[in-house]
Amino acid sequence: MDLLGTILWPLKWVVEALLVAFHSLFSVMGMNYDDGLTWVLSIVGLVIVVRAALIPIFVRQIKSQRKMLEVAPQLKKIQDKYKGKKDQFSREAMSRETMELYKRTGTNPLSSCLPLLLQMPIFFALFSVLNDAQRSQAGVGPLNDDLAKSFGNATLFGDAPLHDSFASQWTKMVAGQDFNAVVMWIAAIMVVLMTASQFITQLQIVSKNMSPETKASPMFKQQRIMLYLLPLVFAFSGVAFPLGVMFYWLTSNIWTMIQQFLVIRNMPTPGSEAAKAREERLARKGKLIATDGDVIVVEEPKKPQRQQPVAKNRAKKQSGPKK
Amino acid sequence: MNRFLTTLVLLPRNAGVLVLRAYRAVISPLYGDVCRYYPSCSAYALGTVQEYGLVVGSARAALRLGRCHPWAEGGIDDVPLRRKRRVIVTSFGFVIAASHGKG
Numbered sequence: 001m002d003l004l005g006t007i008l009w010p011l012k013w014v015v016e017a018l019l020v021a022f023h024s025l026f027s028v029m030g031m032n033y034d035d036g037l038t039w040v041l042s043i044v045g046l047v048i049v050v051r052a053a054l055i056p057i058f059v060r061q062i063k064s065q066r067k068m069l070e071v072a073p074q075l076k077k078i079q080d081k082y083k084g085k086k087d088q089f090s091r092e093a094m095s096r097e098t099m100e101l102y103k104r105t106g107t108n109p110l111s112s113c114l115p116l117l118l119q120m121p122i123f124f125a126l127f128s129v130l131n132d133a134q135r136s137q138a139g140v141g142p143l144n145d146d147l148a149k150s151f152g153n154a155t156l157f158g159d160a161p162l163h164d165s166f167a168s169q170w171t172k173m174v175a176g177q178d179f180n181a182v183v184m185w186i187a188a189i190m191v192v193l194m195t196a197s198q199f200i201t202q203l204q205i206v207s208k209n210m211s212p213e214t215k216a217s218p219m220f221k222q223q224r225i226m227l228y229l230l231p232l233v234f235a236f237s238g239v240a241f242p243l244g245v246m247f248y249w250l251t252s253n254i255w256t257m258i259q260q261f262l263v264i265r266n267m268p269t270p271g272s273e274a275a276k277a278r279e280e281r282l283a284r285k286g287k288l289i290a291t292d293g294d295v296i297v298v299e300e301p302k303k304p305q306r307q308q309p310v311a312k313n314r315a316k317k318q319s320g321p322k323k
Numbered sequence: 324m325n326r327f328l329t330t331l332v333l334l335p336r337n338a339g340v341l342v343l344r345a346y347r348a349v350i351s352p353l354y355g356d357v358c359r360y361y362p363s364c365s366a367y368a369l370g371t372v373q374e375y376g377l378v379v380g381s382a383r384a385a386l387r388l389g390r391c392h393p394w395a396e397g398g399i400d401d402v403p404l405r406r407k408r409r410v411i412v413t414s415f416g417f418v419i420a421a422s423h424g425k426g
Contacts, residue, residue, distance in 0.1 A: 057393045060393055060394075061393070095361055096361050096399060098361075099360070099361035099397065099398055099399055100361075100398065100399055102397060102398070103396055103397055103398030103399070106396075108359050108396075108397040108398075110356060110357050110358060110359050110397070111357055111359075111393050112357060112358060112359045112391045112392050112393055112395065112397075113357050113358065113364065113388075113391065114391070114392045114393060115393070116357070117388075225352075
């Protein structure tokens with residue numbers, strides 16, 4: 001076994017175990033054992049388990065984001081200090097000081113790349129499980145010969161094998177052989193859906209959940225460019241990856257989108273558009289708690305009452321005697 | 324001759340620098356600012372490869388990646404510099420032999 005295979009082995013085992021577990025669950029529930037849909041739902045189940053396991057990390061991140069409210073004044077001080085300084089040294093000094101503040105106050109809002117790094121091997125593990133299953137090869141663990149054959153031969157809509165990719169059909173089409181248009185259509189639609197979900201996720205963050213300070217930073221502009229480059233990345237991978245792997249990615253993207261929506265609604269970044277919206281919402285219900293524990297009530301705008309016309313003399317009387 | 328040898332010795336780490344620069348230009352922005360440390364893990368990797376070479380540098384970068392997880396304290400974690408600096412770093416990040424001294 002090569003090095004990569006050794007590293008991936010435990011993950012492959014877990015991926016297979018989850019896939020097989022969900023597959024047998026859906027089969028018991030009466031779905032067709034060999035149908036592509038059963039296997040796709042198993043992949044969706046896999047995503048849900050993986051992403052649910054990552055929730056604690058996410059919650060922790062949000063908790064420290066909330067704590068950031070307390071250090072906001074100090075953060076503002078640093079930002080003011082470097083306001084308008086765009087050279088590399090000032091920017092580096094600024095992120096250095098910011099990081100120092102985070103550490104001192106225990107409010108680091110960043111999650112490290114571990115959640116991403118963790119997902120990547122899972123992704124590769126699924127990829128290689130599918131690749132092996134394509135040749136109806138048994139996996140390393142729970143995916144035995146029989147199941148591998150079923151997975152390898154599973155088709156969507158009766159015609160599109162899950163292990164097939166856009167690229168493989170394209171090669172056939174160019175070579176003038178028989179090709180499977182259904183696979184190409186499904187792949188294309190998934191690329192569009194993935195791009196759309198990614199776009200919505202990013203737009204939610206950018207338009208609602210960013211403080212004005214972040215929006216002014218050069219990092220933000222860079223991210224903005226990536227927002228428009230991502231569809232290209234998706235299109236590229238959508239062409240190369242088998243449909244089964246694409247389903248994993250798409251489901252994961254949709255999960256992120258919904259998670260982001262809930263977080264932006266309920267725990268927005270302080271100072272952002274969404275935070276203002278949430279404060280207003282809570283204030284209307286009389287539930288907004290200020291930092292010192294008081295309930296803040298925003299007075300409903302009173303209905304403008306028509307001012308009674310008053311005669312000149314009476315008006316003088318009301319405003320008191322003239323001096 | 325000495326100069327040629329130094330260039331040869333520095334070749335692997337410069338290859339590493341090139342890879343890391345490509346990663347930082349193309350892949351890093353994809354997921355934005357996530358690192359709990361300053362400098363970020365990839366910047367740390369770049370610095371440590373420049374300072375210690377491809378093998379030792381990569382190992383140090385791997386250790387740093389291990390340190391960087393959601394439960395880590397984070398904060399400032401600079402690349403420890405060698406006491407004696409024998410190389411200089413170009414603006415792109417390539418490492419060349421220091422021009423002063425014997426060379």
